[in-house]
Amino acid sequence: MNILVTGGAGYLGSVMIPKLLIRGHRVRIVDVGYFGTEHLRSLRPGVEILREDLRLIGRDAVLQDRLLEGIDCVIHLAAISNDPSADLNPTLTTDINLDATVELAKVTRSRGIKLLFSSSCSVYGEADGEMDETSPTGPLTTYAISKLEAEKQLLELTTDEWRPIILRNGTLFGFSPRMRFDLVINIFALYSCMAGEIHVFGGGMQWRPFMHVADCARAFLFLAENNELKHQIYNVSHENWRVADIAEKMKQLVPHLKVEYQPQLDPDSRDYRVVQHRITEAGFMPRISVEMGVEEMIEAIITGHIRDPESVYYRNAKWLKELSAVEGREPQEVLNLLETLLGFRGN
Numbered sequence: 005m006n007i008l009v010t011g012g013a014g015y016l017g018s019v020m021i022p023k024l025l026i027r028g029h030r031v032r033i034v035d036v037g038y039f040g041t042e043h044l045r046s047l048r049p050g051v052e053i054l055r056e057d058l059r060l061i062g063r064d065a066v067l068q069d070r071l072l073e074g075i076d077c078v079i080h081l082a083a084i085s086n087d088p089s090a091d092l093n094p095t096l097t098t099d100i101n102l103d104a105t106v107e108l109a110k111v112t113r114s115r116g117i118k119l120l121f122s123s124s125c126s127v128y129g130e131a132d133g134e135m136d137e138t139s140p141t142g143p144l145t146t147y148a149i150s151k152l153e154a155e156k157q158l159l160e161l162t163t164d165e166w167r168p169i170i171l172r173n174g175t176l177f178g179f180s181p182r183m184r185f186d187l188v189i190n191i192f193a194l195y196s197c198m199a200g201e202i203h204v205f206g207g208g209m210q211w212r213p214f215m216h217v218a219d220c221a222r223a224f225l226f227l228a229e230n231n232e233l234k235h236q237i238y239n240v241s242h243e244n245w246r247v248a249d250i251a252e253k254m255k256q257l258v259p260h261l262k263v264e265y266q267p268q269l270d271p272d273s274r275d276y277r278v279v280q281h282r283i284t285e286a287g288f289m290p291r292i293s294v295e296m297g298v299e300e301m302i303e304a305i306i307t308g309h310i311r312d313p314e315s316v317y318y319r320n321a322k323w324l325k326e327l328s329a330v331e332g333r334e335p336q337e338v339l340n341l342l343e344t345l346l347g348f349r350g351n
Contacts, residue, residue, distance in 0.1 A: 005030070006030045010033075010058060011034075011082030022047065031052070033053045033054065044181075075115075076117065077117065090150065091145070097150050106161075121155070128140075175189070176220055179304050183318050184319070198313065201261070201262040202261065211276060215290060219291055223240045223283060239278045239283065253298070257295065
């Protein structure tokens with residue numbers, strides 16, 4: 005297939021792209037470039053990388069052709085990701101996570117292109133028991149609200165000939181060429197080896213569904229290649245753990261680790277577990293446990309495979325703050341600043 009991956013230079017996309025290439029797919033990437041694209045330029049075979057702003061997709065016919073000409077499937081990952089980043093600029097979050105998603109869906113529908121949308125298990129909010137895809141939703145944050153509203157509008161666009169597929173991802177962890185250290189397990193891995201100490205806020209009793217980033221990438225690939233899907237919404241997760249449980253797992257991996265429990269001034273009330281029977285019944289099984297993913301990250305940090313791991317570059321919200329007035333800049337201007345700061349040499 006010819007596959008367009010939006011946000012393909014991000015944390016998940018950077019793991020996904022090689023897997024698509026291994027399967028023989030031809031890949032085009034569109035990414036505004038806030039976090040760089042240079043790490044994708046050594047891929048073999050090569051991929052086409054377009055630096056464009058998806059907010060223009062609904063009203064720019066030339067851009068539509070440039071992105072979608074010859075494309076069979078769109079994997080839509082592009083978003084303002086995680087709660088702190090979304091809260092920096094709720095208007096920008098809505099523009100990208102919701103409005104651009106809906107416009108992209110309309111264009112792909114008109115061209116008969118398969119669409120996979122990256123949503124989030126955070127749409128469940130705070131709930132008792134294990135949530136399946138039919139359970140009530142209750143998003144608590146700007147990010148989660150934008151994802152759920154996008155889901156609803158995609159479902160409204162569904163026809164007999166065109167059925168978008170929605171993946172509600174659990175909290176991701178694990179190594180990526182575009183690394184992030186603003187995800188709970190990744191943060192614990194970083195400070196376990198850099199400081200020998202981690203902090204658990206608010207008691208750590210809140211449940212989260214976790215999934216290794218490589219398993220999540222495999223799930224997208226699996227659903228992209230499967231044309232006999234029974235459902236439109238799939239929970240994509242592996243293991244449900246409380247945050248305090250993850251801290252204990254860290255102590256088993258790093259025996260000298262000190263765990264500090266601290267009160268949280270702004271309580272995070274998200275608390276949910278999910279089941280993933282639908283995707284399991286379809287034939288997909290995750291492979292990588294929390295322990296395996298943490299060990300992988302710690303080794304990457306210790307061996308220097310991750311350059312300057314404490315840099316704000318690896319924390320989405322902090323990096324967007326560094327790129328001051330992101331909303332008012334042209335995408336190419338932001339990318340030029342990024343490459344100057346990081347010492348990249350973009351093509």
